[in-house]
Amino acid sequence: MIFLEYIVETKDLKKNYKGFMANDGVSIQVPKGSIFGLIGRNGAGKTTLMKLILGFSNKTSGEIIINGKSEEKELWQERGRIGSIIEVPAFYDEMSCYANTMYQAKLHGKGKNEVNEVLKKVDLLKFKHRKVKAFSLGMRQKLGIACALLGNPDLLLLDEPTNGLDPVAISEIRHLLEDLNRQGVSIFISSHILGEMEKIATDYAFMIDGKIVKSLSSKELKESGKDLETYFLELVGGNTNE
Ligand code: ATP
Numbered sequence: 154m155i156f157l158e159y160i161v162e163t164k165d166l167k168k169n170y171k172g173f174m175a176n177d178g179v180s181i182q183v184p185k186g187s188i189f190g191l192i193g194r195n196g197a198g199k200t201t202l203m204k205l206i207l208g209f210s211n212k213t214s215g216e217i218i219i220n221g222k223s224e225e226k227e228l229w230q231e232r233g234r235i236g237s238i239i240e241v242p243a244f245y246d247e248m249s250c251y252a253n254t255m256y257q258a259k260l261h262g263k264g265k266n267e268v269n270e271v272l273k274k275v276d277l278l279k280f281k282h283r284k285v286k287a288f289s290l291g292m293r294q295k296l297g298i299a300c301a302l303l304g305n306p307d308l309l310l311l312d313e314p315t316n317g318l319d320p321v322a323i324s325e326i327r328h329l330l331e332d333l334n335r336q337g338v339s340i341f342i343s344s345h346i347l348g349e350m351e352k353i354a355t356d357y358a359f360m361i362d363g364k365i366v367k368s369l370s371s372k373e374l375k376e377s378g379k380d381l382e383t384y385f386l387e388l389v390g391g392n393t394n395e
Contacts (some may be wrong), residue, residue: 236301239312248284253300290317354371
């Protein structure tokens with residue numbers, strides 16, 4: 154058996170939106186078992202990269218490799234092993250938490266056992282009969298993660314999962330992601346909350362204007378003697394004064 158070091162790789166990936174290069178030659182390597190943090194300012198191209206990996210958007214050129222597979226047909230099979238939340242997870246507000254999860258479960262050919270299992274993982278079992286319209290943002294994000302877990306993914310791809318959450322909800326999501334990671338799920342995450350990212354990420358890639366300007370491990374970040382925010386602000390030429 155060949156040991157694969159990376160769960161996702163991209164090589165010189167480009168996405169051109171009518172003359173605008175949202176991804177301009179992106180090469181990343183997401184180590185298997187990592188928590189990989191994608192960092193960049195608003196509009197840097199992070200969501201675009203995630204959509205390309207997931208196949209929600211077609212690349213202009215370049216290569217996407219998931220679990221060592223890069224042929225289009227094989228890629229689609231591998232994408233079935235990725236759970237994701239891109240932007241805000243969408244639910245049927247008038248339906249209960251359970252009914253929404255069951256709806257998603259059926260799309261994966263799963264049933265009530267799996268629904269209960271994923272709701273338990275995100276600690277929403279006690280709210281399963283509550284309508285989603287009565288859910289807080291944090292509960293919605295947890296429900297989004299529950300649905301993303303339905304296919305037993307090897308990789309979770311999460312676009313700003315803690316955006317707008319209170320500190321308690323943020324720490325709950327952190328513990329949940331750490332637990333999942335310990336169980337072997339690789340996590341690819343974008344976030345603007347750098348202090349939070351620094352607590353969990355094992356690897357980082359920094360994106361500016363559609364390009365990856367730097368990739369490094371958390372160990373290398375530590376060795377630099379800088380915290381993540383200082384490192385990022387220096388890269389983007391921002392003000393690093395407190
Ligand atoms: P944020 O942190 O604000 O979520 P981001 O890094 O995820 O930003 P993207 O959403 O990938 O950034 O957008 C990158 C650039 O591509 C932006 O300038 C955006 O306007 C542009 N863009 C994204 N989607 C489209 C589209 N469908 N058509 C045209 N331009 C687009």
